[in-house]
């Protein structure tokens with residue numbers, strides 16, 4: 001048997017509810033059969049993409065900004081919000097302006113929400129807490145800390161339970177960013193390794209088209225996605241529908257790009273966490289900021 005059979009593109013998939021509509025669409029369009037899909041947490045997928053163990057997939061915005069010269073962005077697709085996102089939070093036992101010198105736990109699955117929370121606390125609230133990295137389990141994160149930054153399904157749960165939980169305030173990072181800047185926020189975008197794109201441009205265009213079609217079908221059939229997801233998790237159909245259709249924004253266009261540029265500018269000003277003069281290249285355009 002020939003050993004040089006074509007290899008399927010190695011694609012990442014975020015193992016949180018936030019990307020479920022995409023997975024629904026991929027399975028319903030059979031696009032799934034043409035991919036070697038790896039489901040994992042965002043920070044592991046980002047590491048794998050940067051290390052060349054994946055060809056293409058979602059990457060936390062901060063991780064992308066650190067490696068922008070090795071990656072090309074797939075347009076029209078992201079995990080973001082234009083206001084409350086419901087699943088990227090600062091959960092706090094005290095008002096945010098009392099966090100000076102207090103311990104704040106940062107979940108290890110996030111690169112971007114944790115950086116956004118640190119930026120907001122320093123620049124908008126004006127406090128400098130002590131940060132500790134912790135596994136994403138809210139009760140443990142709050143055990144010896146005054147606040148926790150958490151993302152994904154455990155964060156969505158904290159939002160849903162906020163009215164029932166006494167003594168904890170839930171601050172939505174999408175909403176805080178929107179109030180601060182008037183802009184949408186992009187938590188993760190989708191990118192392809194530049195070397196893979198050079199070798200397989202047509203295959204990348206096909207995967208990109210398949211992802212967009214999957215996202216659109218997942219949202220068109222969102223009631224069925226919610227029906228299935230509600231069977232296996234703690235969230236009911238109305239909250240899932242609100243999450244997928246009102247909170248999350250899966251688009252990446254001009255407004256989202258302005259949000260990304262503004263975040264990069266503010267982080268660079270605060271502590272120079274990224275190289276300045278980032279060239280954000282998509283399959284069709286190049287932006288410099």
Ligand SMILES: C=C(O[C@@H]1C=C(C(=O)O)C=C[C@H]1O)C(=O)O
Pocket residue numbers: 014016018042059060061079080085087088109110111112113114151152153155187188
């Ligand atoms: C909306 C979300 O977006 C995410 C937030 C990320 C981060 O903070 O680094 C990374 C990927 C996305 O999963 C979420 O996880 O709840």
